Amino acid sequence: xxxxxxxxxxxxxxxxxxxxxxxxxxxxxxxxxxxxxxxxxxxxxxxxxxxxxxxxxxxxxxxxxxxxxxxxxxxxxxxxxxxxxxxxxxxxxxxxxxxxxxxxxxxxxxxxxxxxxxxxxxxxxxxxxxxxxxxxxxxxxxxxxxxxxxxxxxxxxxxxxxxxxxxxxxxxxxxxxxxxxxxxxxxxxxxxxxxxxxxxxxxxxxxxxxxxxxxxxxxxxxxxxxxxxxxxxxxxxxxxxxxxxxxxxxxxxxxxxxxxxxxxxxxxxxxxxx
Amino acid sequence: xxxxxxxxxxxxxxxxxxxxxxxxxxxxxxxxxxxxxxxxxxxxxxxxxxxxxxxxxxxxxxxxxxxxxxxxxxxxxxxxxxxxxxxxxxxxxxxxxxxxxxxxxxxxxxxxxxxxxxxxxxxxxxxxxxxxxxxxxxxxxxxxxxxxxxxxxxxxxxxxxxxxxxxxxxxxxxxxxxxxxxxxxxxxxxxxxxxxxxxxxxxxxxxxxxxxxxxxxxxxxxxxxxxxxxxxxxxxxxxxxxxxxxxxxxxxxxxxxxxxxxxxxxxxxxxxxxxxxxxxxxxxxxxxxxxxx
Numbered sequence: 001x002x003x004x005x006x007x008x009x010x011x012x013x014x015x016x017x018x019x020x021x022x023x024x025x026x027x028x029x030x031x032x033x034x035x036x037x038x039x040x041x042x043x044x045x046x047x048x049x050x051x052x053x054x055x056x057x058x059x060x061x062x063x064x065x066x067x068x069x070x071x072x073x074x075x076x077x078x079x080x081x082x083x084x085x086x087x088x089x090x091x092x093x094x095x096x097x098x099x100x101x102x103x104x105x106x107x108x109x110x111x112x113x114x115x116x117x118x119x120x121x122x123x124x125x126x127x128x129x130x131x132x133x134x135x136x137x138x139x140x141x142x143x144x145x146x147x148x149x150x151x152x153x154x155x156x157x158x159x160x161x162x163x164x165x166x167x168x169x170x171x172x173x174x175x176x177x178x179x180x181x182x183x184x185x186x187x188x189x190x191x192x193x194x195x196x197x198x199x200x201x202x203x204x205x206x207x208x209x210x211x212x213x214x215x216x217x218x219x220x221x222x223x224x225x226x227x228x229x230x231x232x233x234x235x236x237x238x239x240x241x242x243x244x245x246x247x248x249x250x251x252x253x254x255x256x257x258x259x260x261x262x263x264x265x266x267x268x269x270x271x272x273x274x
Numbered sequence: 275x276x277x278x279x280x281x282x283x284x285x286x287x288x289x290x291x292x293x294x295x296x297x298x299x300x301x302x303x304x305x306x307x308x309x310x311x312x313x314x315x316x317x318x319x320x321x322x323x324x325x326x327x328x329x330x331x332x333x334x335x336x337x338x339x340x341x342x343x344x345x346x347x348x349x350x351x352x353x354x355x356x357x358x359x360x361x362x363x364x365x366x367x368x369x370x371x372x373x374x375x376x377x378x379x380x381x382x383x384x385x386x387x388x389x390x391x392x393x394x395x396x397x398x399x400x401x402x403x404x405x406x407x408x409x410x411x412x413x414x415x416x417x418x419x420x421x422x423x424x425x426x427x428x429x430x431x432x433x434x435x436x437x438x439x440x441x442x443x444x445x446x447x448x449x450x451x452x453x454x455x456x457x458x459x460x461x462x463x464x465x466x467x468x469x470x471x472x473x474x475x476x477x478x479x480x481x482x483x484x485x486x487x488x489x490x491x492x493x494x495x496x497x498x499x500x501x502x503x504x505x506x507x508x509x510x511x512x513x514x515x516x517x518x519x520x521x522x523x524x525x526x527x528x529x530x531x532x533x534x535x536x537x538x539x540x541x542x543x544x545x546x547x548x549x550x551x552x553x554x555x556x557x558x559x560x561x562x563x564x565x566x567x
Contacts, residue, residue, distance in 0.1 A: 014365060018379040020439070024394045025382070027405065031397075043397075044405040085291040092288035104289060108296060113553050114304055115500050117524045118542040121535050122306035123299065124528075125317065145299035148292050177284050206387035208503050213529070224387050228506075231393060238397055248390055256385050260378055263385065267444065268451045 028249055031242035039239050054243035061233065062226040062244055063218065068251075071222040074136055074211075075204045078143040082151050082200055083193050085144065090155025091185055095164075105156060111149035116209070127214055139214045143204055151196045154270060158192035159185075191269075198266030205252075223248045307539040315536035327540035336515045337541060340523040341548070343430060347519060348498040348552075350434040355494050356487075358438065359445030364479075366446070367453045377450075381443030388440060392507025395436050399423050399508075426516030429509050433517060437504050441497075445490050452486030453479070488560040495556065499549050520545045 031039055032054060034047040042048075058064065089108075093101045123142065132138025166188070170180040186193075211222040221229070230244050256263060311327055313320035331337050362380060366373050383391060398405040399422035407419040423429045460478050480487075502521040505511055511518035511526065518526070520541065528538035 010365065014362075014376055017362075018376050021379045021382055021443070024391065024398065027398065028394060040403060043403050043408055085295070088288040089292035092285050096285055101289075104293070108292070111296065111300055113496065113546075113549055114300075115521070115542070115545055115549055117500065117521050118307050118539075118546045119300055119303035120524065120542065121528045121538050122310060123303040125535075126299075126303055141295060141299050144295045148296050148300075152292060177288075181288070202385065206389075208387065208389045208506070209525075224389055227390060227393070241393065242397075245390055245393060249386055252385060253382075256382060260381070264377075264381060264447055268447050 025249065025253065028242055028246050031238065032246040034239065036237075036239045039242075054240045055247070057234075057240040058230070058244040058247055061240075062223070062230055062247070063221075064223075064226075064247055066219065067221055067223045067226045070136075070215075070220060071205060071224075074139060074143075074222060075201050077136060077140045078147065078204045079197050079201050081140065082144055082147045083196055086148060086151035086196065087155045087186060087189055087193065088181065089148075090152050091159050091181060093152070094156045094159035105152075108149050108152050111146075112153070116146060120209075120213070124213055132214075134215055134217045134220055136215075136220070139210055142210055142214060143207075147200050147203065150270075151200065154196055155189065155192055158189060162188050194262075195266045195269045198263055199270045202267075307542055310536050311540035311543045313536045315539070317533050317535050320536060323536070327537050328544070330537065331540055331544065336518070337520075337523065339515060340518045340520045341544075343517060344499060344501070344519045344521075344548075346430060347434060347437075347501050348495055350431075351437050351498045351501075352491060352494040354434065355438045355442050355445050356490055359442045359490065360449050362442065362446040363449035363453055364475075367450060377443070377447070379443075380446055383440040384444040386440075388437070388503040389507045391440055392436070392504050395432070396423065396508050399432060423509050424513060426513060429513075429517045433501075433504055433508060436508070437498070437501070441494075445494065448490050448493075449483060449486050452483035456482045484560075484564040488557075488564060491560060492553065492556060495552060496549065499545070499552070520548075 027044060030044070030046055033050045033052070034042075035049065035051050035053075038048060093105050127133050127138050127142070130138070132141065162185070166184050167180050170184045171177075175183070206224065207222075208224045208228065211220075211225045212228065215221055215225070227244055227248055231241055234240050310320065312322060312324060314323050314326075366377055399407075401407055401419070401421045401424065404422075406422065410416070410418045420428055422432050456479065460482070461474065500521050501519045502525070505517060505519055505522050509517040511522045515523075524538050524542050524545070527534050527541060
C-alpha cells in the first residue's frame with residue numbers, strides 16, 4: 001500500500017517535470033498567436049482570439065526565408081565537408097599508426113580542451129586579413145577547424161574496429177587508395193558518419209557566436225543571429241519576438257518529433273564512444 | 275621515387291585537408307593568442323608589454339568576478355545536471371509507453387539553441403508580466419515574486435537552473451545508455467545475496483556506469499566553462515558585470531567598446547589554463563575510479 005502511493009508521487013513528479021519541459025514550447029505558440037494586449041493581461045493562457053499579425057513583422061524583419069536558406073546552406077556545407085575530411089584523416093591515422101600518426105592524433109585531440117575563446121580574437125583578425133569576413137567559405141572553414149578534433153577522434157575509433165580484408169581485396173583488384181577509400185571504406189563507416197553528422201549539424205544549426213562574429217552583413221545572417229538582432233530592435237515587445245521564436249523553434253520541433261529516436265541515438269553514440 | 279615513399283605520401287594526403295584547416299584556423303590563432311597576450315594589441319598595432327596584461331588581470335575585479343561566476347556555473351550545473359540526469363535515468367530505465375514519452379519530453383529542449391530558449395525564459399522570469407511571478411501571485415505567494423534576472427544573486431541561479439533544465443535530458447540519455455549496458459545477471463546475483471536497493475545501486479549500478487559518469491562530468495564541466503549563449507540571452511552579463519562568465523567577458527573585452535585585444539587574449543590564455551588543469555584533474559580522478567571497480 002505504502003509502496004504504491006510512493007510510486008504515484010514519483011509518477012506525478014515525473015510528469016510535472018515533463019510539463020516544465022514542454023510548457024515553454026507551448027508558451028511560444030500561445031504568445032505568438034495573441035494580440036499584444038492579450039499577452040500583457042493574460043500572459044500564460046491560450047489565446048482567445050488568434051491573430052497572425054506578428055508573423056508578418058517577424059518574417060519581414062528577419063528576412064526569414066533568406067536566413068533559413070543561409071542556415072541550411074551553412075549546416076549542409078560544414079557537415080558534408082567535415083564527414084569527408086575527418087573520415088579520410090581518421091582512416092589514415094587508424095590504419096597507419098606509428099609515432100608520426102599517433103603524434104598527429106594527439107595533436108588533433110588537444111583541440112578538444114582548447115576553448116574557442118582562446119582562438120577568437122586572433123581568428124577574427126585572420127578572417128578579415130584573408131578577406132573571408134562575410135563569406136560562407138570563412139565561417140565553414142572555422143566550423144571545420146572546430147569540429148575536426150571530435151569528428152576525427154570518433155572516426156579513428158570506428159575505423160579501428162572495421163576489418164581490413166575488404167580493403168585488401170580491393171587493392172588486389174587493382175583499385176587505387178582513393179578509390180578503395182571512396183567505394184569500400186567510406187560506405188562501411190556509415191554508422192559513424194550518421195553520428196558525426198547529427199551531432200555536428202546541431203552545433204552548427206544552433207550556433208550563435210561564429211555567425212555573429214564572421215557574418216556581420218544582414219544578407220548573410222543565420223536564424224539565431226537574426227533573432228538576436230530582432231530582440232534588440234523590438235526590445236520588450238514580446239508579441240513579435242515570440243512570432244520570431246516560433247518561426248525558429250517549431251520547424252526544428254517538428255523534425256525532432258519525427259526523428260527523435262535517430263537523433264537521440266546519434267547523440268548518445270557520440271558521447272559513449274567519446 | 276621509391277615505391278615506399280610514394281605510398282607514404284599517398285597516405286599522408288588523406289590527412290592533409292584536415293591538418294591544413296586545423297593548423298590555419300585553429301592552431302595558428304591559438305598560438306597567436308599566447309603571443310599577443312604579451313602585447314598591448316588593439317587590432318592595428320602592438321608593442322611588447324611583458325606580463326603587464328596578466329598583472330593587470332589579477333588586480334581587475336571584473337575579471338576575478340567573471341572567474342568566480344564561471345566556477346559557480348560550472349560546479350552548480352555539473353552537480354545538479356548529473357544528479358538529476360542520473361536520477362531520471364534510474365527512474366526511466368524500464369519499458370513502457372509513458373516512459374518513452376517522458377524521455378522524449380526531457381530531451382526535447384536540448385535540440386534548440388540556448389540563446390532562443392534563453393529569451394523564452396527571459397519572458398517567463400520577467401518580474402511584472404512573467405509567467406513565474408503571475409503563477410506565484412495566483413498562488414497567493416507575493417513574497418516570492420522576485421526580480422529573477424535583475425538581482426544578481428537570483429540571476430546566477432537562474433542561469434544555472436535553466437541550463438540544467440535544458441540539458442538534463444542529454445545527460446539522462448547518456449546514463450540510460452550506460453545502464454542498459456549492465457548485464458541482468460549481475461542484478462540477479464545481487465538479489466540472491468539479498469542486496470537492498472541502495473546497496474545494489476552502490477555496488478552494482480554505480481561502479482558499472484563509471485564510463486558514462488566520466489563522460490557526463492567532463493562534457494558538462496567543459497561546456498559550462500565556455501558558457502555564453504544563455505548569459506547573453508538572459509542577463510547579458512548584467513546588471514553591471516554581476517553575471518558575466520569568462521567567455522562573455524572575453525567577448526566584451528574584445529568586441530565591446532575599446533577593443534583591448536591584447537588584454538582579451540591574456541584572459542583567454544588564463545581560461546585555457548583553467549580548463550586544462552581542471553580537465554587533467556578530473557580525468558585522473560575519474561579514470562582511477564573506472565579502473566578500481
